[in-house]
Amino acid sequence: MKKNPQHRADTGSTSRNGWRETLFVIIFRADTPAGKWFDVVLIASIVTSVVAVMLDSIHAVSSVYGLQLYGIEWFFTILFTVEYILRLGCVRRPLKYATSFFGIVDLLAVLPTYLSFLFPGSQYLIVIRVLRVLRIFRVLKLVQYIREVNVLARAFRASSRKIIVFLFTVLTLVIIFGALMYMIEGEEHGFTSIPRSIYWAIVTLTTVGYGDISPRTGIGQALAAMIMIIGYSIIAVPTGIVTVEISRATQERKSRTVCPACTAGTHDPDATFCKHCGTKLIIP
Secondary structure, X not given: OOOOHHHHHHHXXXXXXXXXXXXXXXXXXXXXXXXXXXXXXXXXXXXXXHHHHHHHOOHHHHHHHHHHHHHHHHHHHHHHHHHHHHHHHHOOOHHHHHOOHHHHHHHHOOHHHHHOOOOXXXXXXXXXXXXXXXXHHHHOOOHHHHHHHHHHHHHHHHHHHHHHHHHHHHHHHHHHHHHHHHHHHOHHHOOOOHHHHHHHHXXXXXXXXXXXXXXXXXXXXXXXXXXXXXXXXXXXXXXXXHHHHHHHHHHHHHHOOOOOOOOOOOOOOOOOEOOOOOOEOOOO
């Protein structure tokens, strides 16, 4: 008896879907033994490849083991390239994954080696692979750390406009201070142009103080002292902005907590137990 062509097509489609689902579980699911082992081996490979690249940048090591390190680099590059292709092949929306954070990191982890043919030295950008180690939070089920990352992300988003205004103010100050110092000190004291004077103002305002350029006149030193004092006060501004937003984001997270027993919400920010039934709250 001949088999129905439609039946064969359905069987082939089911087989392909089953293969993709199995691969998806192994690659993306860390709550299964196979998925956990896959991620552990992946993280070990990432760390090994990054260490190999760092060793290759040491001349004493690369002069002796350069060929071996080059082979290790290409081995892991091909391995991660195959893994990247498999990730795209087993997800339902390859483009969505490719444009996600981890998708972009996965792509950047393999591109430098290929780009080294066109731009020698770019292979050292392989250290970007270390970002892939962030998957360890998923492997070890450290969900609470992921939640804290979300709090930080919300805080930075909420304070972004204030930070932009602050940076624009600082930029305005360094331009003014740089121009003043150029007028006061002049080229004979190392302030050969306004951009170079602005560079000095940035170094001084941020209290870095490289010392490669320094004022010689009394007026210039007085202006430098004023810029240093302003620098100390400016440092506290972005810290305070972000701290306030982190505190606010933490309180909002806790206020959105829903009791798992009675489903009551709107709890106090510092609540640990439900005020209605006494059940321990699960803070998101």
